[in-house]
Amino acid sequence: MKIIVQKYGGSSVADTQKIKAIARKISDRLDGGNKIVVVVSAMGKTTDGLVRLAKEISAEPDPRELDMLLTTGEQVTAALLSMALRGSGIGSVSLNAYQAGITTTKEFNEARIKNFKKDKIFKFLETNDVLVVTGFQGVTDDGELTTLGRGGSDTSAVALSAALKADCEIYSDVDGIYTADPKIHPAAKKIKYITYDEMLELASTGAKVLHSRCVEIAKKHRINIYCASTFSDSEGSYVVENTIDQPVVTGLSVMENQTQVTITNLELDYSLVKTIFEDAAREHLNVDMISIINTGDTLNISFTIIEEKKKHIDASLKKMLKHLKGWNVNYHSGYAKISVVGVGMKSSYGVATRFFGALGDTPIRLVTTSEIKISCLLEDRYKEKAIKSLIAEFKL
């Protein structure tokens, strides 16, 4: 018995016609004696609609109740898809987080999957050819409903693949992974094979195809992910452990709405650095592109956050550093972060030279690098030109 895990995103299940089309697609895949475990998102803009209802009730909806609300979205899709499959004579059953035994940690709105009750899943597979599981959600050991946050359904699918030791196919309205966002840069090319590490860098630097949490799990459990379009037969992209004949740079990603936070003239005490970033983590503020300069008698710290968190970090910094004198903080918004990623960088020289060469005289505000990535921060108005030059330079 070969098990395949498939995941269908919100736009793929936006209406009942599409759900019926997916039922046919699944039915075709059963022919070889496969069993299919399908993970579904909420239909179209359902989750947005539910969030809007919550905001009508309260500007800051209670996180526990928000998860009770949001988890209904995927259950609707799962029930309808299983209904369509049963209507075509296929043995199918829809399962919510309780029924599938998806246990998570206790953080509402951003829980992490701890475990799948595999026995339950295998038991259901004995009597059914297809299981339709609600993505994006789980249940704590206390029976509380949780959601996994952004990209949660992808994470559900890959975690399920890991538990069942099955390949994972992720279907959406995008037909694969591209060297740059094809909606903005039509010249971008589809990547056939990409490594986990490259995909992780691309995902964490702004590419929206797969969420980094889901790639992390795939990497840990060596699950091959296939990303393709739901309603097209064109071949998609594979996320795998190793690729042969690796280009130096595989892809480019862009993250907008960046604010640069610069703290200057801070007293020379490195424990302050620890305090600042620990506090940011506790407040769930994602800081990025950290750069620290020791001027000899003071510390200058610079990092980026997304624009909407500016007030939040400002309040946090002022509270934390209020007993100190002489320091300053300033904020520059309207920046974009551009990253190029490729495992080939590890074994190639001169990538940085080519990178900065392509950018020419564009004023760069911050630079960070990893073994397989170079990122730079620049004003929005220089973004388009910079991306074009990098795509040309690295033949993306």
Added chain:
Amino acid sequence: MKIIVQKYGGSSVADTQKIKAIARKISDRLDGGNKIVVVVSAMGKTTDGLVRLAKEISAEPDPRELDMLLTTGEQVTAALLSMALRGSGIGSVSLNAYQAGITTTKEFNEARIKNFKKDKIFKFLETNDVLVVTGFQGVTDDGELTTLGRGGSDTSAVALSAALKADCEIYSDVDGIYTADPKIHPAAKKIKYITYDEMLELASTGAKVLHSRCVEIAKKHRINIYCASTFSDSEGSYVVENTIDQPVVTGLSVMENQTQVTITNLELDYSLVKTIFEDAAREHLNVDMISIINTGDTLNISFTIIEEKKKHIDASLKKMLKHLKGWNVNYHSGYAKISVVGVGMKSSYGVATRFFGALGDTPIRLVTTSEIKISCLLEDRYKEKAIKSLIAEFKL
């Protein structure tokens, strides 16, 4: 600690403004140190919308998957109401069927409540002043989601009252129980007290305020039910065990879309009667107003069903009686059943005389009676006149 169970129907929670108004209403009731367990229906026309989606998938949606679909409706309301309560600083928690431990039998779409896990409810009440429980649904011992069928949320509320030994308040857009349907007969009067038996007869003969299943449970566990309008302070109606100073007739109800089924010339074998009604029960066909006449050498059987089941019963009869000869079946549709109900009938004479006197020369097709009820079947075109005469005769 006094516990009150309250139930709010679909039109009472139709939008977020109404949900917030209910949160305020609940909050006011907490003042006396009460704890409140609230049972909610799905918002407005949500359930209809979900059924429409299911019908787009399949003309006859799979019953199990239909319940997976429909149960999401009440969870949305419960989450939003609890969110509104928490937003006002009230300790509240929403609970779905799993979390509240509402176990039912296994019949999808028409399950019956078996049990509430009282310990769970009391545990939640230790740390919360309000619990918001999803009505209309439960979970089987195997973890399958079920719904309770028509009037299911009322049933959930009364069953919960029975488990917690609490009074039950049912709020809707109707401000009480009337002697006849006030939407059709504006002269109908509000009843302050009505007995379980009267309410049962009214409910089972067409009154829509409370479903008979919920009144049965109330009667069995002696739970007082208070029915009132959600957004008005006018006093509602009480369903209780005994009332003092009982009028002979308490109320009148009407059931439309009735079809009379008449089987004539059936061979004189009473086991056939048993077979016919057993089969109808197995097929979930509600038959009513049964009348059987032994002509000496044949049996004539007449009964009513709702019009939409005509084809269904016809197929069933033809299959069941195909080995017999000489019998005939015919159907007359477009009938209405009018019933008058009152425990006072038990101790009063001449009620039947007054009933038939009021109807005058109206052609009556069938009559059935119980200790506290008289029902008659007549053509739709005589309905209005008959109702007016009965309301006048019994001062309803």
